[in-house]
Amino acid sequence: MSTFKAPKGTYDLIPPNSARFLAVRDAISAPLRNSGYGYIETPGFEDVELFARGVGESTDIVTKEMYTLTTKGGSELALRPEGTASVLRAALEANLHKAGNLPVKLWYSGSYYRYERPQKGRYRHFSQVGAEAIGAEDPALDAELIILADQAYRSLGLRNFRILLNSLGDKECRPAYRAALQDFLRGLDLDEETLRRAESNPLRVLDDKRADVQKQLVDAPLLKDHLCEACKAYHEEVRELITAAGVVFEDDPKLVRGLDYYTRTTFEFVHDGLGSQSAVGGGGRYDGLSEMIGGPALPSVGWALGVDRTVLALEAEGVELDLPATTSVFAVPMGEEARRLLFAKVTELRKVGVAADFCFGGKGLKSAMKSAHRSGARFTIVAGERDLAEGVVQLKDMESGEQTAVGVGEIIAELQSRLG
Numbered sequence: 001m002s003t004f005k006a007p008k009g010t011y012d013l014i015p016p017n018s019a020r021f022l023a024v025r026d027a028i029s030a031p032l033r034n035s036g037y038g039y040i041e042t043p044g045f046e047d048v049e050l051f052a053r054g055v056g057e058s059t060d061i062v063t064k065e066m067y068t069l070t071t072k073g074g075s076e077l078a079l080r081p082e083g084t085a086s087v088l089r090a091a092l093e094a095n096l097h098k099a100g101n102l103p104v105k106l107w108y109s110g111s112y113y114r115y116e117r118p119q120k121g122r123y124r125h126f127s128q129v130g131a132e133a134i135g136a137e138d139p140a141l142d143a144e145l146i147i148l149a150d151q152a153y154r155s156l157g158l159r160n161f162r163i164l165l166n167s168l169g170d171k172e173c174r175p176a177y178r179a180a181l182q183d184f185l186r187g188l189d190l191d192e193e194t195l196r197r198a199e200s201n202p203l204r205v206l207d208d209k210r211a212d213v214q215k216q217l218v219d220a221p222l223l224k225d226h227l228c229e230a231c232k233a234y235h236e237e238v239r240e241l242i243t244a245a246g247v248v249f250e251d252d253p254k255l256v257r258g259l260d261y262y263t264r265t266t267f268e269f270v271h272d273g274l275g276s277q278s279a280v281g282g283g284g285r286y287d288g289l290s291e292m293i294g295g296p297a298l299p300s301v302g303w304a305l306g307v308d309r310t311v312l313a314l315e316a317e318g319v320e321l322d323l324p325a326t327t328s329v330f331a332v333p334m335g336e337e338a339r340r341l342l343f344a345k346v347t348e349l350r351k352v353g354v355a356a357d358f359c360f361g362g363k364g365l366k367s368a369m370k371s372a373h374r375s376g377a378r379f380t381i382v383a384g385e386r387d388l389a390e391g392v393v394q395l396k397d398m399e400s401g402e403q404t405a406v407g408v409g410e411i412i413a414e415l416q417s418r419l420g
Helices: 018-033 048-054 060-065 084-093 139-155 174-185 192-200 211-216 229-244 307-317 336-351 365-375 385-389 408-419
Strands: 045-047 068-070 076-079 104-113 125-134 161-167 263-271 279-285 300-306 329-333 356-358 379-383 392-397 403-407
Touching: 018 104, 018 125, 018 139, 018 307, 045 048, 045 084, 048 060, 048 076, 048 084, 084 104, 084 125, 084 300, 125 139, 125 279, 125 307, 139 161, 139 229, 139 263, 139 279, 139 300, 161 229, 174 192, 229 263, 263 300, 263 307, 279 307, 300 307, 329 336, 329 365, 336 356, 336 379, 336 385, 336 408, 365 379, 379 385, 379 408, 385 392, 392 408, 403 408
Parallel strands: 329 356, 329 379
Antiparallel strands: 045 076, 068 076, 104 125, 125 300, 161 263, 263 279, 279 300, 379 392, 392 403
């Protein structure tokens, strides 16, 4: 038993379960790769100020949940709590927006960190796949991203998820709504911390999950009633485009998400089989974020989908993913000459694209065949001195149990034929 354990609120990805995580990542990113999105990878930590400015100094993420550290040189860094600010920072630093082909379309995958109370579906280290479209203000772009996320989930076999949709307005119409909401909140029976939040970031109060708070918010003013004509028209076009694509959604006038940078379109994917942590992903438009972190005006939109929560959603629905076999052929040598020959054949099989493994460690036949069964291989090659003297190896079909002798020079072609 090891002296050390994974830190509280984290998890290890271990075979065979890790294969599901890889399959989910591939499925989420596949529609993006097919739609002009290029891969980007950013450091696991950034300047603290990037998140303070971008995510919002009054958000729980910045005030309570960020892991921060001071370097030996005195710099203040933070483990990234989300992906958008880092990706936009990298795009600006590389001047991708100046290449003349807007929007800049990027996708990413990685680990993120937040100091939260650990529970099922909520970890201090979690994995996401995200997408950002930077530099264009177009309802079709918002619709594209929602459609691609829906496509990704459906390709995995998920059916019982819901898409919640709202508009948060823009700098023209949100100030009036913010003032109306603050007036309403000041008249409620709220604790001191929530009242302070109502003054600094009133929209976040709408996202409070406590039942006693939600009960008081029933008659709260709604942003949809305060949208300017431009925001109304923009939102309606997003709704029309995703409806025409056959994507079903629900209007949720109280949906605000937990980050300060969102404007206009905001959306969330929820799965009712996950209990209190029902959100599996979400995103929206963030037209002012570039200017917040020192860049030019670059209206943008994006989302992030949780890999671990998507895996939990699949489990809740009982969806079994069709995972490729990690090993198709397993080689069992009996004797030194067979060991050299079968090792060479395994190498050759791998070169032609056949997943093959080898019985290492000089095991006896009985133990080696147990390893072959555990590998999940469809076929096992067995060879001993007598076989090699006759110029053959024994090919065993692990499903039927049938075993046939195949010429040493023919085994690669035979396996390729049988595996299709």
